[in-house]
Amino acid sequence: MKTKILILSLLSMQFLFAQEITGSWSGELNVQGMQLPLIIHIKKDGNNLVSSIDSPKQGATNIPVKSTSFIDNQLVINVPSLGLNYSGKYVNENIEGVFKQGDMEIPLSLIRQNKEVVVKPINRPQSPKAPFKYNIEEVSFVNPTDKNTLAGTLSIPKNFNENSPILIMITGSGRQNRDEEIFNHKPFAVIADDFANKGIATLRLDDRGIGGSSKGANTDTSDNYANDISSAVAFLTDKGYGNIGLIGHSEGGMIAPMVANKNKNVRFMVLMAGPGTPxxxxxxxxxxxxxxxxxxxxxxxxxxxxxxxxxxxxxxxxxxxxxxxxxxxxxxxxxxxxxxxxxxxxxxxxxxxxINFNPDFYLSKVKIPVLAINGSLDFQVPAKDNLAAINKSLTKAKNKNFETYEFEGLNHLFQECKTGAFAEYGEIEQTISPRVLDKMSTWILKK
Structure with missing residues (x-):
């Protein structure tokens, strides 16, 4: 009987600790002089604790936490998918600890929020808003190779000539929707809106497994995604469009030359921070x-x-x-x-x-017009090395119609920024610099 009482006492104590730690906790990370607020929500789920993280300035909410523990007043939170860990000691109604992501370690103090945390809407002034001065059509089609369905949006200027330029938009790495949405920014929607108002049509697509597109397979590679885009070229060709181009961002700028090599209906390309080096x-x-x-x-x-x-x-x-x-x-x-x-x-x-991919294999065979652009503060695809490599590959291809251009002071998302750091992406209100929009549209229309 005494043993049972002891066990019950321990369980009661553990429940009391859990009750003390549940709720919303907030703090600020100092990342190179920038204050990045974080909110951690902790709840009870049976005998376990579950939690989620909000990063309001980055427009990220309800980031799922894989494991949450609170033992001996020590809170430990793990998000392996982001390489993120937080460990802190609960003392005097505060939690003092260390936030780790990769090899970065930053002190983080958390304070209990006694009332519901309201995350203020993030201002994204460039996000397109109805009514639109162009036609929008929701479309879907099947990739005949992998049998998956792809869904997307056609933005077509009014009185559009089917021999005028239309571009298929290719997202970067990771599963992304047709707007390439990140931190409440919708760069592909902004580009499509800007282009349509200038007489250029676009088709933007949901990646496999997101939005209206069907799920892919665990074995999917960039080659499968290239097949999706080639299917999109065939879809537009069947609809009568004769001046089809590709615009790819990041990994999308790697996929575009793959598609151009296998599909002769591609007439031109715009590579936004596309890789040129292995x-x-x-x-x-x-x-x-x-x-x-x-x-x-x-x-x-x-x-x-x-x-x-x-x-x-x-x-x-x-x-x-x-x-x-x-x-x-x-x-x-x-x-x-x-x-x-x-x-x-x-x-x-x-x-x-x-990791085995060398962009030169495809770029060195591309003879159609190409515009390759980068931001000078892009750390993900550094401008000078990659633009130089693209230049070298297209020269090897004896391509007579290409241009490489480096935008001063822009990051990987082509935002005007201070350092180019990842932490800035969500803090910056601008989705994409007007300089980039004007450069791309001018080049496309002159092409």
């Missing part, structure tokens, strides 16, 4: 520059760079039959620490295809 080299550079923008010490940056290079070489050269198991063993020998989600990501078909 993707393993690009990722090493991206990780280094991204870490530098968060204030990571140079020694850590160089150590990470060496570690990433070794890992990517292993992935590129692997010829065995048990890849994930062997990758796990290899990472252990390097002394690196990766969780299961990170290892699974590196082991997936998409990443293995991506």
């Amino acid at each position: 993707l393993d080299e690009l990722l090493v550079q991206q990780n280094y520059l991204g870490g530098k923008l968060t204030g990571m010490p140079e020694k850590n940056l160089l150590d990470n760079k060496k570690s990433n290079q070794k890992t990517y070489v292993f992935i590129k050269n692997y010829t065995g039959a048990t890849f994930e198991k062997d990758l796990r063993s290899f990472i252990e020998t390097t002394g690196e620490k990766m969780n299961n989600d990170q290892i699974s990501q590196l082991s997936g078909p998409w990443f293995r295809y991506f």
